[in-house]
Amino acid sequence: MSTITYHQPDGQTQVLELDQPERIMQAALKNSVPGIVGECGGQAMCATCHVYVREEYLDALPEISEDEEEMLEVTASERDERRSRLGCQIEVGGPGLESIEVDVPEEQI
Numbered sequence: 001m002s003t004i005t006y007h008q009p010d011g012q013t014q015v016l017e018l019d020q021p022e023r024i025m026q027a028a029l030k031n032s033v034p035g036i037v038g039e040c041g042g043q044a045m046c047a048t049c050h051v052y053v054r055e056e057y058l059d060a061l062p063e064i065s066e067d068e069e070e071m072l073e074v075t076a077s078e079r080d081e082r083r084s085r086l087g088c089q090i091e092v093g094g095p096g097l098e099s100i101e102v103d104v105p106e107e108q109i
């Protein structure tokens with residue numbers, strides 16, 4: 001079973017089980033996970049879906065595109081050079097990345 005685990009700044013955790021591959025941002029919005037805004041609808045144009053990916057999953061992530069790189073420069077919470085990604089750019093539940101755990105930043109706006 002593929003899962004996305006969201007660790008909140010207050011220590012709470014949400015674990016979503018996926019029926020099909022899904023992006024971190026879209027899955028959060030559909031399931032009312034707090035702390036993920038997704039203002040631009042997944043176009044890599046707002047950075048309000050910023051997440052910190054846990055170390056053990058970093059090697060399985062897709063490359064950062066130019067658009068994502070630009071948005072990661074303007075995140076509301078400080079960028080972590082290794083772990084910061086846009087949740088709308090990472091699909092989970094397919095080959096290579098079956099599950100993931102992310103930390104939700106303090107602020108998105």
Ligand code: FES
Pocket residue numbers: 025037038039040041042043044045046047048049071086087088089
């Ligand atoms: S939802 Fe806007 S950059 Fe991800």
